Amino acid sequence: MGTSGAMRARVVAVSVSGRKGERKSPVPRATLVPDHGVERDAHAGPGHRQVSLLAAESIAKMREKGLAVGPGDFAENVTVEGIDLTALKVGDLLQVGEALVEISQIGKECHDRCAIYFQAGDCVMPREGIFARVLRGGVVAPGDPVAKADG
Numbered sequence: 001m002g003t004s005g006a007m008r009a010r011v012v013a014v015s016v017s018g019r020k021g022e023r024k025s026p027v028p029r030a031t032l033v034p035d036h037g038v039e040r041d042a043h044a045g046p047g048h049r050q051v052s053l054l055a056a057e058s059i060a061k062m063r064e065k066g067l068a069v070g071p072g073d074f075a076e077n078v079t080v081e082g083i084d085l086t087a088l089k090v091g092d093l094l095q096v097g098e099a100l101v102e103i104s105q106i107g108k109e110c111h112d113r114c115a116i117y118f119q120a121g122d123c124v125m126p127r128e129g130i131f132a133r134v135l136r137g138g139v140v141a142p143g144d145p146v147a148k149a150d151g
Contacts, residue, residue: 009083009146011097012056015072016041024072029141032099032134038077048104049131053096056081058128076129080146085130093149098138100149105131 015024020042030038037044037051044050054076062069071079078096085106088094092103107127 009080011078011140011142011144011146012081013071013079013142014038014140015077015079017072017075018042022075024075024077026072026142029139030077031139032096032101032137034134034137037134041077043075043077048133050104050134051078051101051132052076052129053078053080053085053094053132054129055079055083055085074129078140083146083148086128088130088148093135094132095145095147095149097140097144097146098136099134099140100136100138101132102135103130104133 013026014030015026016030016038017024018040024041030041032051033039033044035046035050043052052075054074056071056079059069059071059074059079080096088103088106090103090106094101094103107129
Protein backbone atom coordinates (compact mmCIF):
# COMPACT_ATOMS: atom_id res chain seq x y z
CA MET A 1 0.00 0.00 0.00
CA GLY A 2 1.33 3.46 -0.88
CA THR A 3 1.45 6.59 1.24
CA SER A 4 -1.98 7.69 0.03
CA GLY A 5 -3.51 5.77 2.94
CA ALA A 6 -1.49 7.72 5.51
CA MET A 7 -3.51 10.02 7.72
CA ARG A 8 -2.90 13.68 7.07
CA ALA A 9 -2.43 15.93 10.05
CA ARG A 10 -5.57 17.88 10.77
CA VAL A 11 -7.38 20.05 13.30
CA VAL A 12 -9.68 17.98 15.53
CA ALA A 13 -11.16 20.86 17.53
CA VAL A 14 -10.86 24.58 18.17
CA SER A 15 -11.69 25.73 21.70
CA VAL A 16 -12.07 29.02 23.58
CA SER A 17 -12.83 30.15 27.11
CA GLY A 18 -13.96 33.45 28.56
CA ARG A 19 -11.71 33.22 31.63
CA LYS A 20 -8.20 32.00 32.28
CA GLY A 21 -7.77 28.88 34.38
CA GLU A 22 -10.81 27.01 33.07
CA ARG A 23 -11.39 24.31 30.50
CA LYS A 24 -12.12 25.60 27.04
CA SER A 25 -15.25 24.77 25.06
CA PRO A 26 -15.08 23.57 21.45
CA VAL A 27 -16.52 25.99 18.87
CA PRO A 28 -17.39 25.40 15.17
CA ARG A 29 -14.56 27.70 14.04
CA ALA A 30 -12.33 30.42 15.40
CA THR A 31 -10.40 33.31 13.94
CA LEU A 32 -6.70 33.64 14.71
CA VAL A 33 -5.67 37.28 14.85
CA PRO A 34 -2.07 38.27 13.99
CA ASP A 35 0.09 38.97 17.06
CA HIS A 36 -2.95 38.48 19.32
CA GLY A 37 -4.22 34.89 19.32
CA VAL A 38 -7.67 33.36 19.17
CA GLU A 39 -10.47 35.90 18.90
CA ARG A 40 -12.70 35.93 22.02
CA ASP A 41 -10.32 33.75 24.07
CA ALA A 42 -9.18 34.78 27.55
CA HIS A 43 -5.55 33.91 26.80
CA ALA A 44 -5.33 36.05 23.63
CA GLY A 45 -3.11 39.11 23.72
CA PRO A 46 0.43 40.22 22.99
CA GLY A 47 3.27 37.96 24.04
CA HIS A 48 4.64 34.61 22.94
CA ARG A 49 1.85 32.30 24.16
CA GLN A 50 -1.00 33.53 21.94
CA VAL A 51 -2.26 30.10 20.84
CA SER A 52 -1.89 26.74 22.57
CA LEU A 53 -1.91 23.41 20.73
CA LEU A 54 -2.18 19.85 21.98
CA ALA A 55 -2.30 16.54 20.12
CA ALA A 56 -5.39 14.35 20.30
CA GLU A 57 -2.92 11.50 20.87
CA SER A 58 -1.87 13.21 24.15
CA ILE A 59 -5.50 13.44 25.25
CA ALA A 60 -5.90 9.72 24.44
CA LYS A 61 -3.03 8.95 26.87
CA MET A 62 -5.00 10.65 29.66
CA ARG A 63 -8.15 8.73 28.68
CA GLU A 64 -6.16 5.52 29.11
CA LYS A 65 -5.54 6.61 32.71
CA GLY A 66 -9.29 6.59 33.20
CA LEU A 67 -10.11 10.27 32.72
CA ALA A 68 -13.16 11.38 30.77
CA VAL A 69 -11.38 14.21 28.92
CA GLY A 70 -11.62 15.63 25.45
CA PRO A 71 -10.61 18.61 23.30
CA GLY A 72 -10.36 21.85 25.28
CA ASP A 73 -10.14 20.12 28.66
CA PHE A 74 -6.42 20.94 28.93
CA ALA A 75 -7.17 24.60 28.08
CA GLU A 76 -5.65 24.18 24.62
CA ASN A 77 -7.00 26.31 21.77
CA VAL A 78 -6.29 23.91 18.93
CA THR A 79 -6.42 20.13 19.20
CA VAL A 80 -4.64 18.39 16.31
CA GLU A 81 -3.94 14.82 15.23
CA GLY A 82 -1.43 13.16 12.97
CA ILE A 83 1.53 15.47 13.75
CA ASP A 84 4.15 15.07 16.48
CA LEU A 85 4.00 18.49 18.11
CA THR A 86 6.82 17.68 20.53
CA ALA A 87 9.18 17.11 17.56
CA LEU A 88 8.74 20.76 16.52
CA LYS A 89 11.26 23.37 17.61
CA VAL A 90 10.88 26.98 18.69
CA GLY A 91 10.86 29.09 15.53
CA ASP A 92 9.24 26.40 13.35
CA LEU A 93 6.27 27.57 11.28
CA LEU A 94 2.99 25.69 11.23
CA GLN A 95 0.14 26.19 8.77
CA VAL A 96 -3.11 25.65 10.71
CA GLY A 97 -6.15 26.07 8.48
CA GLU A 98 -5.88 29.56 6.97
CA ALA A 99 -3.50 30.77 9.69
CA LEU A 100 0.29 30.65 9.96
CA VAL A 101 1.80 30.38 13.43
CA GLU A 102 5.36 30.35 14.75
CA ILE A 103 6.17 27.91 17.53
CA SER A 104 7.26 29.98 20.53
CA GLN A 105 7.38 27.49 23.41
CA ILE A 106 7.37 23.72 23.87
CA GLY A 107 5.69 22.60 27.07
CA LYS A 108 5.09 24.79 30.07
CA GLU A 109 5.72 24.96 33.75
CA CYS A 110 2.57 24.50 35.79
CA HIS A 111 2.95 26.49 38.99
CA ASP A 112 -0.28 25.12 40.40
CA ARG A 113 -1.51 21.59 39.90
CA CYS A 114 -4.71 21.65 37.85
CA ALA A 115 -7.84 19.60 38.49
CA ILE A 116 -6.75 17.10 35.85
CA TYR A 117 -3.46 16.50 37.63
CA PHE A 118 -5.31 15.76 40.86
CA GLN A 119 -7.73 13.40 39.11
CA ALA A 120 -5.08 11.44 37.21
CA GLY A 121 -1.85 12.09 39.07
CA ASP A 122 -0.43 13.45 35.82
CA CYS A 123 -1.08 15.99 33.07
CA VAL A 124 0.20 16.00 29.49
CA MET A 125 0.10 19.76 28.85
CA PRO A 126 3.40 20.60 30.64
CA ARG A 127 5.33 18.12 28.47
CA GLU A 128 3.33 17.85 25.26
CA GLY A 129 1.46 21.12 24.83
CA ILE A 130 3.01 23.76 22.61
CA PHE A 131 2.49 27.49 22.19
CA ALA A 132 2.67 29.77 19.18
CA ARG A 133 2.49 33.36 17.97
CA VAL A 134 0.09 34.17 15.14
CA LEU A 135 2.00 35.50 12.13
CA ARG A 136 -0.84 35.39 9.60
CA GLY A 137 -4.42 35.32 10.78
CA GLY A 138 -7.31 33.33 9.43
CA VAL A 139 -10.15 30.97 10.22
CA VAL A 140 -9.39 27.58 11.78
CA ALA A 141 -12.00 24.83 11.99
CA PRO A 142 -12.14 21.09 12.66
CA GLY A 143 -10.99 19.11 9.62
CA ASP A 144 -8.56 21.82 8.46
CA PRO A 145 -5.10 20.59 7.46
CA VAL A 146 -2.08 21.15 9.70
CA ALA A 147 1.40 21.14 8.17
CA LYS A 148 4.89 22.36 8.94
CA ALA A 149 5.61 25.35 6.72
CA ASP A 150 8.87 26.58 5.26
CA GLY A 151 10.28 29.79 6.72
